[in-house]
Amino acid sequence: MSPELKKMIPRWTVFGIIALAVTIPLVVGGSTRFPATPIVRGVYEEIEKLPEGSPILISSDFDPGSEAELEPMMNAILAHCWRRKLRVVVMSLCSANSMPLAEELVKKAAAEHKAEYGRDYALMKFLPGGTAPILTLGQSWSAILPKDYYETPVADLPAMKGITKLTDFPYMVCVASVATPDYWILAGNAKYGLKMGMGCTAVMATDYYPYISTKQVSGLIGGLAGAAQYEALVERPGLASSKMPTQSVVHVTLVLLILAGNILHFLTKKKGSAA
Amino acid sequence: MTTLKRTVPLGIALVAGLVLILQGFVPHPVSGKVLTWTQSWVVIIAGVSILLGVGSLVQAHATKIHRQSRGWFYSAVTLGTFGLTALGFFHPKGIEPGGPLDWSYQYVMNEMSATMFSILGFFIASAAFRAFRARSVEATLLLVAAVIIMLGQVPVGAYLPGVPQVATWVLEVPTTAAKRAIILGVALGSIATALRIIFGIERAYLGGSE
Structure with a gap:
């Protein structure tokens, strides 16, 4: 950045503009319906295909830093699962912080959907070790997860009925802010043929497009925009849809800032070369 | 000492590596049991490594405070909060809802991470704003692609004719092609590194100068 440009637009001006771009649409309110792309639809359609009462595994692999982006996604997926009367099993490979967060989010959603613990859903413990626990779960569930998050034997939970190994789940969704979808693709899908979909932060989404074209991942819900699309699919506008106006304004502001930066750069360069 | 420090770890790496490679090619129940057994070990070792991480964190920050190195105050804050959190574990309510650990998770960790x-x-x-400049053809391509993706990923992009379609194409074709090349390269590199470790050519993980 040229010193002249540096003087013209200080960093704090950019921060101020972004702060306004975030807060004004939030204060004004409103929500935008975002039609779903085929990639987001890929997760929705697989869940739609599951017969009533089927188990579904959700790997909740994010911690509080990504809660704002991934909570709406989890809510929409859980709403869809319980609307389809599926048995939801939630676990985590991310960090010791991810299961307490998952517990909080799932319990809140369960209360809203009148889902009962043990019957309609179950929470498992955090498992460290990357692909290793997935490989073990593929052989025997009880080998490393004999008890749930609250120390109840999984055999006593109706939600876990018929689950002896990973592939007893007809479908799983990994919602992640870290690279755990890699583990699920490598060990769950490639090794055991586990059918899976995923949701992740927007910044991670491009990393997983190759697995969609190879059909190893049925669909991908990317960031808040993906969550808003999923909310539109389940006809339940929520947190993501209400944040879409803000995201639109911030993205347009960023584009304008980049254009302004370029114009100012070339103007100062031209001025410099003329002198 | 050399036997314990070098020969034994190299032997473990060789045997464990070869057994697990062979296991992948043997579709027998015994082979499955070997996998379950060894993977349980991996989970246990990963759990124990958290303890090593804690030890390493304490040692690194304590040294920084002791030497009064630059930014030692932040190390003191790290160790102080670490100690406070550990103390919370001994509270009668411990990790239960409403207990000190639950409180610090809900109102400190959650909020600070966000x-x-x-x-x-x-x-x-x-x-x-400061660095995204159309200085060359490559930089201009990157800038144009970034602008299209940014607009194509939000509802407002739908009002700009062709933008969502071009954004989807950028993500599904050139990005996927480049990403696939990276994945293949990384996979081949990982295989080469794994073989080097199994056969004792790569010994950096043992520590020391070798």
Whole structure:
């Protein structure tokens, strides 16, 4: 950045503009319906295909830093699962912080959907070790997860009925802010043929497009925009849809800032070369 | 000592590596049991490594405080909060809802993580404004692609004819092609590194100068 440009637009001006771009649409309110792309639809359609009462595994692999982006996604997926009367099993490979967060989010959603613990859903413990626990779960569930998050034997939970190994789940969704979808693709899908979909932060989404074209991942819900699309699919506008106006304004502001930066750069360069 | 420090770990790496490679090619129940057994070990070792991490964190920050190195105050804050959190474990309510650990998770950890992530948005905006320049053909291509993706990923993009379609194409074709090449390269590199470790050519993980 040229010193002249540096003087013209200080960093704090950019921060101020972004702060306004975030807060004004939030204060004004409103929500935008975002039609779903085929990639987001890929997760929705697989869940739609599951017969009533089927188990579904959700790997909740994010911690509080990504809660704002991934909570709406989890809510929409859980709403869809319980609307389809599926048995939801939630676990985590991310960090010791991810299961307490998952517990909080799932319990809140369960209360809203009148889902009962043990019957309609179950929470498992955090498992460290990357692909290793997935490989073990593929052989025997009880080998490393004999008890749930609250120390109840999984055999006593109706939600876990018929689950002896990973592939007893007809479908799983990994919602992640870290690279755990890699583990699920490598060990769950490639090794055991586990059918899976995923949701992740927007910044991670491009990393997983190759697995969609190879059909190893049925669909991908990317960031808040993906969550808003999923909310539109389940006809339940929520947190993501209400944040879409803000995201639109911030993205347009960023584009304008980049254009302004370029114009100012070339103007100062031209001025410099003329002198 | 050399036997314990070098020969035994190299032998473990060789045997474990070869057994697990062969296991992948043997479709027999015994082979499955070997996998379950060894993977349980991996989970246990990963759990124990958290303890090593804690030890390493304490040692690194304690040394920094002792030497009064630059930024030692932050090390003191880290160790102080670490100690406080550990103390919370001994509270009668421990990790139960309403207990000190639950409280610190809900009202400190949760909020601070979210704040850190939010601040990132402001720095990205500032960096994009200051550094995203069409200085060359490659930089211009990157800039145009970024603008299209940014607009194509939000509802407002739907009002710009062709933008969502071009954004989807950029993500599904050139990005996927480049990413696939990276994945293949990394996979081949990982296989080569794994073989080097199994056969004792790569010994950096043992520590020391070798």
